[in-house]
Amino acid sequence: MQFTMRRLFGADNNLLQLALLTLMIFALMTALAPDKFLRPYNLLSITYVAPELGLLSIAMMVTMLSGGIDLSVIGIANLSGILAGIFYHAYAGARGPELTAMAPLSVLGGILIALATGVLGGAINGVLIARLRITPILATIGSGQIFTGAALVLTGGPAIVGYPDGWGFIGNGAVFGIAMPLLVFLLLAGFVALLLTRTAFGINLALIGTNPKAAVFAGLRLVRTVFFSYVLSGTLASVAGVILSGRTNAAKSDYGVSYLLQAVLIAVLGGSNPAGGRGSVAGIIMALLALMLLSSGMQLLRFSNFMVDLVWGAFLLASIALNALRTRVR
Amino acid sequence: MSLSVLRRSETVIALVLLAAMLLIGLINPAFWNLANLFSLARSNVVIGIMALGVLTVMISGGIDVSFPAFAVAAMYLTVRAMVAWDWQGVAGPFVMATAIGLALGLINAAFVYGLRMIPLIVTLGTGSLVRGFLLGVVGTSQVNIDRMPKSLIAFGSTELTSLSDPAGGHFALSAMLLIYLAMALLVHFLLTHTMLGRGIYALGSDGEAARRVGFDRRLTIFVVYALAGALAGFAGLLHGAMIWLANPRDFNGLELDVIAAVVLGGASIFGGRGSVLGTMLGVFMLVMVSNSLIIMHIATTWQRVVVGFIVIIATAATSWRDRRRIA
Incomplete structure (x- = not known):
C-alpha cells in the first residue's frame, strides 16, 4: 500500500515538474516575442500540429510500458496515408471534383484501409516481439524499414x-x-487513459513491464497482452498518419522522420520509463504541450529547424539526467 | 571437431553469403567482374569500420545509434578546419577526426555509466544534439571537390592494383581496404587477447557476475563507447576522402544498416556474443545485397524492404539460437 502511495506521489511530482516547465517555456517565449507568440493564430496552429505527434508519443508510451519500444510508428503512419491515397486515386482519379467531393461512405473506406494498415502493422510487430521473442528495438527497426x-x-x-x-x-x-x-487526439487519449488505468489489459501491461518473470508466474497472459499493446500502438500511429496526410493533403514515404526522436523524447519526458512499468497519458499531454510551445516559439524567433533538433536532443539528455538524479536522491 | 566448425555462427553466415553470391552470379554473371568485386570491397570500408565499433558496444550489452552523427560531425568539422587553415595533411586530420569522435563517445559513456540510462535513449539524444549542432550552428553547405583538401583526395584514391578493362576503362582495388583490415585486426585482438576484451564480453553476458569477478564496469563502458565514437570519427573522414566531398547531411539513417550488419554477423543485442569475423561477413552481406539490386534488375526502391527483411530474419534466427542455447 505504501509502495503504491509513493508511486502515485512520484508520478504527481513528475507532472508538477512538467507543468512548471511548461509554464516557464510559455513565460520565456512570451517575454522574447510577445507580439508574435501570444497571437491567437500561433496558439491555434499548435492545436492542429500537435495532435499527430501526440498520438505517436502515446503509441510510444504504450509500448514502453511493457519495456519495449516501437520504432516503426513513422513507417506505419506514412504507409497508412499512402495506401488510403492510392485507394482514393484508383477510385476517383488523381484530381478533379470526383476526388475532392467524394461521398462520405467512400471516404470512410479509405479511413478503414488506413486503420487496417495500422492494426496489421502493429500485429506484425506483436507477432515478432511477443511470439518470436525478437528484441523490440530490432524487430521494429526491421519492420519500420519494411513499412517505409x-x-x-x-x-x-x-x-x-x-x-x-x-x-x-x-x-x-x-x-x-x-x-x-485536437478532438480526435483528446478522444483517443481519453480512451487509452481509461484502457491503461481502468482495465485488466492496462494494469497487466504495466505489471509485465515492472517484472516480466513475476507476471508470468502470477498467471498473466504475457504474449497476448504484449501483442495487443503493439496492435494498439500501430493503430494509433495510423490515425496519426490520417491526420498528417489530411493536414498537408499529401503523403510521402519519408514524411515526419524527425517525429520518431520527438515521440521518444515526449514519452521519456512525460514520465515513461523505457525499461517498463511506468507511463501515463497525462504525462504525455503535459510533455507534448511543453515541447510544442518550445518549438513554435523557436520557429517564431527564426531559429532553423536544425536548432530545434539540437534543443530537443539537449532536452532529452537533460530530462534523463534529472530523472536519474531524482531517483538517486530517493 | 569438424562439427564444431559447422556449428559456429561465422560458418553459417559464410555459407549463406556464398549461396547469395552464387545466386546473384546466376542472375547476372556481371557480378563476378573484377571491377564489380573491387567496387564492392571498397563499399565495405567505411560501413565496416563503423560496424567494428557498434559490435564492441553490442557485445557489452549496449547499443549505439549516435555514431552516424558523430562520424559526419568529425568529417565535416575536420574538413572545414582544413579548408579554413589551408591545412594539407593526412595524419593530423585523421587524428583530429578520431579525437572528435572519441570525445563525443565519452559523452555517451558518461550518460550510460553515470546516470544508468538505457543506451538507446542516450544515443538517440546525443545523435540528435550533434546533428542539430552541426547543421544549425556549423553550416549546411557541402565542401565540394574544388575546395576539398588535395592531400585528403590523394590519400583517399591510393590504389593497391590498377587494371584496365578491354573497353579502356580503369578500375582499381582501393588501398583503404588495408586500413579496414588493420582496424579489424586491432579490434579482434582487443576483444579476444586482452583482459579488457574479456571484460567487455563478461559485462554483456552477465553484468553482476562480471562485477563480482572484479571487472571494472566503468572502464569497460567508457572504453566501449569511446572506441565506437573514435572509429566512427575516423570512418567519417575516410568517407570524405574516398568520395572527395564533405556533406554535413551524410550518413542519415546509416545506423539501421550498420546495426543490421552487426546482428546479421551473429552478435546478440543482449550482449556477450559476437565476433569481428562475423561482423565483417555481415557487413559484406548487407553491402553486397543492397549494391547488387541493380545488377539483379530490381528497382533500387526495394532496398529498404530488403534490408528490413534481412534485419528481421537475422534477429529471429539469433533469438531462436540464443533461446535454444539457454534451454
Whole structure:
C-alpha cells in the first residue's frame, strides 16, 4: 500500500515538474516575442500540429510500458496515408471534383484501409516481439524499414498529392471552433487513459513491464497482452498518419522522420520509463504541450529547424539526467 | 571437431553469403567482374569500420545509434578546419577526426555509466544534439571537390592494383581496404587477447557476475563507447576522402544498416556474443545485397524492404539460437 502511495506521489511530482516547465517555456517565449507568440493564430496552429505527434508519443508510451519500444510508428503512419491515397486515386482519379467531393461512405473506406494498415502493422510487430521473442528495438527497426520501404515502392518516391475533402477535414477542419485533429487526439487519449488505468489489459501491461518473470508466474497472459499493446500502438500511429496526410493533403514515404526522436523524447519526458512499468497519458499531454510551445516559439524567433533538433536532443539528455538524479536522491 | 566448425555462427553466415553470391552470379554473371568485386570491397570500408565499433558496444550489452552523427560531425568539422587553415595533411586530420569522435563517445559513456540510462535513449539524444549542432550552428553547405583538401583526395584514391578493362576503362582495388583490415585486426585482438576484451564480453553476458569477478564496469563502458565514437570519427573522414566531398547531411539513417550488419554477423543485442569475423561477413552481406539490386534488375526502391527483411530474419534466427542455447 505504501509502495503504491509513493508511486502515485512520484508520478504527481513528475507532472508538477512538467507543468512548471511548461509554464516557464510559455513565460520565456512570451517575454522574447510577445507580439508574435501570444497571437491567437500561433496558439491555434499548435492545436492542429500537435495532435499527430501526440498520438505517436502515446503509441510510444504504450509500448514502453511493457519495456519495449516501437520504432516503426513513422513507417506505419506514412504507409497508412499512402495506401488510403492510392485507394482514393484508383477510385476517383488523381484530381478533379470526383476526388475532392467524394461521398462520405467512400471516404470512410479509405479511413478503414488506413486503420487496417495500422492494426496489421502493429500485429506484425506483436507477432515478432511477443511470439518470436525478437528484441523490440530490432524487430521494429526491421519492420519500420519494411513499412517505409513498401511506401517507397508503392509511390516510387514522390508524394501522393490530393485527398478527398472529407479526409482533409480530419486534419484541417474544426467543430465549434475546435480543431478536428485536437478532438480526435483528446478522444483517443481519453480512451487509452481509461484502457491503461481502468482495465485488466492496462494494469497487466504495466505489471509485465515492472517484472516480466513475476507476471508470468502470477498467471498473466504475457504474449497476448504484449501483442495487443503493439496492435494498439500501430493503430494509433495510423490515425496519426490520417491526420498528417489530411493536414498537408499529401503523403510521402519519408514524411515526419524527425517525429520518431520527438515521440521518444515526449514519452521519456512525460514520465515513461523505457525499461517498463511506468507511463501515463497525462504525462504525455503535459510533455507534448511543453515541447510544442518550445518549438513554435523557436520557429517564431527564426531559429532553423536544425536548432530545434539540437534543443530537443539537449532536452532529452537533460530530462534523463534529472530523472536519474531524482531517483538517486530517493 | 569438424562439427564444431559447422556449428559456429561465422560458418553459417559464410555459407549463406556464398549461396547469395552464387545466386546473384546466376542472375547476372556481371557480378563476378573484377571491377564489380573491387567496387564492392571498397563499399565495405567505411560501413565496416563503423560496424567494428557498434559490435564492441553490442557485445557489452549496449547499443549505439549516435555514431552516424558523430562520424559526419568529425568529417565535416575536420574538413572545414582544413579548408579554413589551408591545412594539407593526412595524419593530423585523421587524428583530429578520431579525437572528435572519441570525445563525443565519452559523452555517451558518461550518460550510460553515470546516470544508468538505457543506451538507446542516450544515443538517440546525443545523435540528435550533434546533428542539430552541426547543421544549425556549423553550416549546411557541402565542401565540394574544388575546395576539398588535395592531400585528403590523394590519400583517399591510393590504389593497391590498377587494371584496365578491354573497353579502356580503369578500375582499381582501393588501398583503404588495408586500413579496414588493420582496424579489424586491432579490434579482434582487443576483444579476444586482452583482459579488457574479456571484460567487455563478461559485462554483456552477465553484468553482476562480471562485477563480482572484479571487472571494472566503468572502464569497460567508457572504453566501449569511446572506441565506437573514435572509429566512427575516423570512418567519417575516410568517407570524405574516398568520395572527395564533405556533406554535413551524410550518413542519415546509416545506423539501421550498420546495426543490421552487426546482428546479421551473429552478435546478440543482449550482449556477450559476437565476433569481428562475423561482423565483417555481415557487413559484406548487407553491402553486397543492397549494391547488387541493380545488377539483379530490381528497382533500387526495394532496398529498404530488403534490408528490413534481412534485419528481421537475422534477429529471429539469433533469438531462436540464443533461446535454444539457454534451454
